[in-house]
Amino acid sequence: xxxxxxxxxxxxxxxxxxxxxxxxxxxxxxxxxxxxxxxxxxxxxxxxxxxxxxxxxxxxxxxxxxxxxxxxxxxxxxxxxxxxxxxxxxxxxxxxxxxxxxxxxxxxxxxxxxxxxxxxxxxxxxxxxxxxxxxxxxxxxxxxxxxxxxxxxxxxxxxxxxxxxxxxxxxxxxxxxxxxxxxxxxxxxxxxxxxxxxxxxxxxxxxxxxxxxxxxxxxxxxxxxxxxxxxxxxxxxxxxxxxxxxxxxxxxxxxxxxxxxxxxxxxxxxxxxxxxxxxxxxxxxxxxxxxxxxxxxxxxxxxxxxxxxxxxxxxxxxxxxxxxxxxxxxxxxxxxxxxxxxxxxxxxxxxxxxxxxxxxxxxxxxxxx
Numbered sequence: 001x002x003x004x005x006x007x008x009x010x011x012x013x014x015x016x017x018x019x020x021x022x023x024x025x026x027x028x029x030x031x032x033x034x035x036x037x038x039x040x041x042x043x044x045x046x047x048x049x050x051x052x053x054x055x056x057x058x059x060x061x062x063x064x065x066x067x068x069x070x071x072x073x074x075x076x077x078x079x080x081x082x083x084x085x086x087x088x089x090x091x092x093x094x095x096x097x098x099x100x101x102x103x104x105x106x107x108x109x110x111x112x113x114x115x116x117x118x119x120x121x122x123x124x125x126x127x128x129x130x131x132x133x134x135x136x137x138x139x140x141x142x143x144x145x146x147x148x149x150x151x152x153x154x155x156x157x158x159x160x161x162x163x164x165x166x167x168x169x170x171x172x173x174x175x176x177x178x179x180x181x182x183x184x185x186x187x188x189x190x191x192x193x194x195x196x197x198x199x200x201x202x203x204x205x206x207x208x209x210x211x212x213x214x215x216x217x218x219x220x221x222x223x224x225x226x227x228x229x230x231x232x233x234x235x236x237x238x239x240x241x242x243x244x245x246x247x248x249x250x251x252x253x254x255x256x257x258x259x260x261x262x263x264x265x266x267x268x269x270x271x272x273x274x275x276x277x278x279x280x281x282x283x284x285x286x287x288x289x290x291x292x293x294x295x296x297x298x299x300x301x302x303x304x305x306x307x308x309x310x311x312x313x314x315x316x317x318x319x320x321x322x323x324x325x326x327x328x329x330x331x332x333x334x335x336x337x338x339x340x341x342x343x344x345x346x347x348x349x350x351x352x353x354x355x356x357x358x359x360x361x362x363x364x365x366x367x368x369x
Contacts, residue, residue, distance in 0.1 A: 005030040006123055009050035011040040011067065012085070013059045017108070021054060021085075024112045025119065037062030041070055044077045052122050054106070057086040057093070065100040072101035079129070081122040081207075085110065091216055094209060099226075103207035118208070125205040132204040155182050156257050163268045169193045172272065173200040176239065176265055183254055186242040190214040193236065194273055214238045223255065230255065234262040236269060 007030045012018050018033050025031050032050060034040040037059055044050060053071070057064040064084055071077040084097045087108040094105055103125070104118050159179040166172045173189050180187045181202045188201040188210055199206045199214070217224075217231060218238055224231045230241040239262060245251050 006051045007032060007048060008119065009034065009040065009043055009053045011035075011037065011053060011059075011064070012056040014056070017056070017085075021110065021115065024110075024115055028116075029119070036060070037064065037067035037070075040067055041074075044071060044080065045074065049076065050080060051126060052119055053080055053082045054119075055082050055084055055102075057084055057088070057097070065096055068097075068100040068102055079126075081126055083118055083122060095213060098209050098213050102209060104209050121208065125207065128204040152183065152253060152257055155179060156260055159261050160264050163264055166268060166272070169196060169198050169269065169272060170200075172265060172268055173198045176200075176237075176261065177202050179261065180239070180241070180258065183257065185244070185254065188214065188240045188242075190238045191236060191269065192218075192238075193269070195276070210240065214240060223259065225255075230258070232258055232262055234259075235266040237262055237266055 005028065008025055009032045010018050010021050010025075011034045012021070013035050015035070018035070022031050022033065032043055034043050038061060040053070040055070041062075044053065055064045055068060059067075062070075064086075068082045068084070071080065071082065081103045082101060083104040083106055084102045085106045085108060086093060086097075089107045097105055104122060106115060106118060156179075159175065162175055162179075163172065166175055169191050173191050176189045177187060177200050180189075186202050188199070188203075188206050190206075190211065191198045192215075199211050201210070214231075218233050220231065220233065222233055225244065228242065228244050228246075230244050232239045232241070239258065241254075241258065244254065
């Protein structure tokens with residue numbers, strides 16, 4: 001049984017641009033086309049509706065951004081992913097696309113490989129959101145009941161308690177998203193660790209454009225509000241709240257709770273990264289000690305062989321030196337004493353190595369606390 005192709009709506013006032021996009025997509029997708037924003041709005045609400053819309057930014061009449069806003073205002077099309085197509089690659093353009101409701105951005109001239117990659121990603125994200133919606137319906141109801149009984153402060157205190165049990169940046173990001181969701185807030189979190197970047201959203205997957213914007217606006221201050229959106233930056237942690245309430249009293253309380261929550265998360269992140277760095281130091285030190293031991297063993301074997309060769313050569317040369325037996329024994333004793341002192345020196349080195357290993361073991365135990 002063949003699977004029905006996903007539907008993609010191409011919106012562009014240039015027939016040539018539509019033709020190029022269609023040639024790259026028609027094999028794997030059912031492709032529709034509209035040459036204006038107005039026609040796109042009409043086509044998008046017809047059954048079966050498109051899964052993805054590729055939307056040109058600069059069009060006469062209704063612009064791509066205005067078209068996207070109208071799509072997001074309509075209950076029939078608000079969940080359709082919109083990928084903007086533009087010749088401009090600036091932060092301002094991408095912020096405008098994000099504000100309008102876009103989930104990704106393509107730069108003209110569009111590269112076929114990037115086009116297919118972004119379309120596949122958008123469809124995959126759409127599927128995951130659909131799956132998550134059903135699963136989270138019951139969870140959200142339960143969370144809202146918990147908020148009513150425990151109160152907003154209880155949610156923050158619960159986060160502080162649970163944050164101490166997180167053992168990775170991924171776990172910390174998941175906890176931030178979960179606890180913020182318990183306030184009834186849709187949110188996304190980005191944590192920029194020293195060795196990894198973590199993006200997580202209450203909607204499941206975070207759109208690429210949202211990831212890029214969170215990375216670019218880390219210098220706008222700790223808290224910035226824009227309409228119903230709130231962006232909070234605390235150190236290497238940024239959070240985007242997408243549905244702040246209209247009520248100023250509740251909005252202010254939630255803003256304070258988010259700030260307190262992220263301050264605690266920032267402190268936990270520093271502790272996690274310190275432990276991670278300590279673990280790397282322990283690992284590297286253990287490897288260095290193992291290398292030193294191997295070199296010491298090799299040097300000891302070589303030294304023993306050299307000493308044996310010296311003794312053999314010395315004994316063979318005694319015949320030509322005309323030494324008495326007492327003189328020969330004296331020379332041999334001097335050499336043997338030197339060998340024993342050299343071996344004692346190696347043994348002292350091994351004791352030092354053992355002490356170093358004990359220190360490293362204690363550091364390893366400390367990093368697990």
